[in-house]
Amino acid sequence: MTGYPAGSVEPYERGVEARRDGNLAEAEKLLKQAFEAGHPGGAHELGGIAAQLGADREAVAWWRRAAEAGLPESAFELGYGAERDGDLEAAERWYRQAAEGGFSGGALNLGVLLEKKGDVAEAMDFFRRAWELGEDKAAYNLGRLYDDDGKGDLEAAEAWYIRAAERGNGGAAFNLGFVRQDRGDAAGQLQAWRQSADLGYHKAAFCLGDHFQKAGDEDAAIGWFRRSVQEAGVEHAARRLGDIYRGRGDERSARFWSEFVSGLSCYSPEFEAFAAAGSAAAIQRQDVLNAAVGDGDIAFDLDARTLTSGGRTFHGVTFLGSFSHVSDTWLWAWANPNYENDVAAIVPLAAVREYGERHAVPELSAGRLDLCDFPDPHQAATTMVIAAAALLGGNGVRSCRVNDGQGSFYFHLDDPSLPAAEFDPLSATRLLMAAAEIFPTEQRRVVRGFLAHHGCRIRESEEVVEGIAPQGGQVTVAFTPDGLIKAASAGHAAG
Structure with missing residues (x-):
């Protein structure tokens, strides 16, 4: 950061780094030194540490010092806290200071407060300012206000929704579909909803499924209802799928999709067909792998893609995912928020997800699966993982308990030093x-x-x-x- 006394910048930067590394005692010492040397960011970071530790009064005191020294993000924190406590007058005052200092969140939240007060014209002014500062939600709010439930300036509403959607706002793309419907643009409506679904907005896939079902295209409806269930857990989409498959006489699919949100007791027909074809070979690979590796505690390094067991280190590791023995759920590693998808041991897993999406196998493409109604949920997860791992070639799967036995991690090995499973x-x-x-x-x-x-x-x-x-x-x-x-x-x- 520039514009602060030279002696304040170095302890500030070191303090931020110490906080990021979890060394809070060192961070506090350096950040106090930075603030005392004239860097308001030190007080802002100290407020964040205090809030992190649950010391709300101390956090407010530090943020007030930083805000009084001209830091707009601290003014925003004070405004947010005042709004949370019901002091809207103070919230508005602090948000205005944050907005005037160029902090986008201050302009956005001030716009929301002003709209609630009934001052729509000024609210729109601050939403425009927030948009110029990079807030996609501001364009969404402008679109919503111009839209006025289909009674307002639909051309302006469409323009603002498009801007927000281009910055990744799925809700704006969803609403854009309704504006285009109101303007008689049926093709544009569907295009907007597809964009919304691809941006992860939970209502869009269901509405697309509903549209195609009413239009008589059940196959298209099934695809969108499946996405709605897999990506957002929408229960009425699951019920629609159950009804469609039941009407087709496909009780296995009807049962699977009807249970998907509440808890599965069976695999999908698509997964059973996929897994059955590779099942005997997968069992053989596991037999050979288990004999070669033996039992022993497991240690792993996801960056190096190694797994150590019984004093030996094996290479070519892919982290497949985890099973919770508490909730009986499976979580693919690519959907685990604790890990980035560019981690070396997770990158190869994309092949499993891509196969699942390409061949419509929900167990391979849904990030999380509730297996609670299987007779043995842990075994159901293990069977599923071993079958899926066959897509990666290699040697097979190893697992270990984690978190004091509350979970299990699963790994796939592809190490040329291990014996291959030959035909016998x-x-x-x-x-x-x-x-x-x-x-x-x-x-x-x-x-x-x-x-x-x-x-x-x-x-x-x-x-x-x-x-x-x-x-x-x-x-x-x-x-x-x-x-x-x-x-x-x-x-x-x-x-």
């Missing part, structure tokens, strides 16, 4: 039967997927699926008329 006809029948128990409605897919994974030449009839491996091993599986495995045998191919 003698163990194939065991693997196929184990996988078929996990996915009983997809047993033929289990067999075909395993044989294809190992490059087998497959011959298939209604009664039998037979695979001959490049190395000469052979697996033959007989099925009942309703698609269940009746018998399985293995050996060497004739000739």
Whole structure:
């Protein structure tokens, strides 16, 4: 920062860095030194530390010193606190000081206060000032005021909503859709709602689903209702999906989507089809990995992409996600707010999410899944993770308990030093039967997927699926008329 005494800048910058690193005692010492040397930012930061520690009176005292020294962000904090305490006169005074000092939040909040007082013209003036200072919410508010529930200046409303939406305001894009509807622009309405949905606004995807359902396009409606459920947990979208699938006679999908928000007791048909095809190979990879790594405490380094167990360090780690033993929920690492998606051990996980989005597999594309109604939620999470990790190739999955046993972290390994899972006809029948128990409605897919994974030449009839491996091993599986495995045998191919 410039414009402050030279002796105040260095302790201020060091104090900010110490606060960022969590060294509050050192931060307080340096920031007091900075303030005493003439840097008001020191008092502002000290107010933030006091608020962080729950010392609200001390925070106000420091912010007042900084505001009196001309720091607009401290005036904003004082205005926000006064508004929270119900002292609107003081709030307005401090917000005005913050706005006059060029702080965008002060201009925005002052505009809101003035609108509530009925001084709409001055409120709009401050919203314009806030917009010029970079506040997208100010343009949203201007659009809303011009809109006036469809009775106002719709051309001006559209212009301001567009400006806010261009800066990422999903609510503005959503409202823009209604303005365009009022102006007779049906295509523009849908375009605005699509933009709103892509910006994460929770109402947009549902409204798009409702629009397409009323227009008779159930497939499009399903896609938007799914997004509404997965991205925002909208219960009435889940009910609509249940009704649509039930009307189509698809009870498995109806059950899955009806349960999605309240707690799942089953996987989606899309996931079962995907997971079944890779299930026997995934079990085999896990068997080989577990034998090679053994048991032992796990330590991990997400930046280095390493995992240490039993005194050995393995490379090529991808952090898959976490299971809560308290809430029985699964959270993919890419949706965990405690980690950035550019962390080295999370970057490869994008392949799983992209596959889920491309093939409409909700378990792979929804950030959080409530598994509480499965008979064994932890096992359900483990099965899901092992199946998903197959998309990353490599060796398989390891997990460890965290937070005093309240959670489990899951990692995928892709380390060339670990042995690969090779085709073995003698163990194939065991693997196929184990996988078929996990996915009983997809047993033929289990067999075909395993044989294809190992490059087998497959011959298939209604009664039998037979695979001959490049190395000469052979697996033959007989099925009942309703698609269940009746018998399985293995050996060497004739000739």
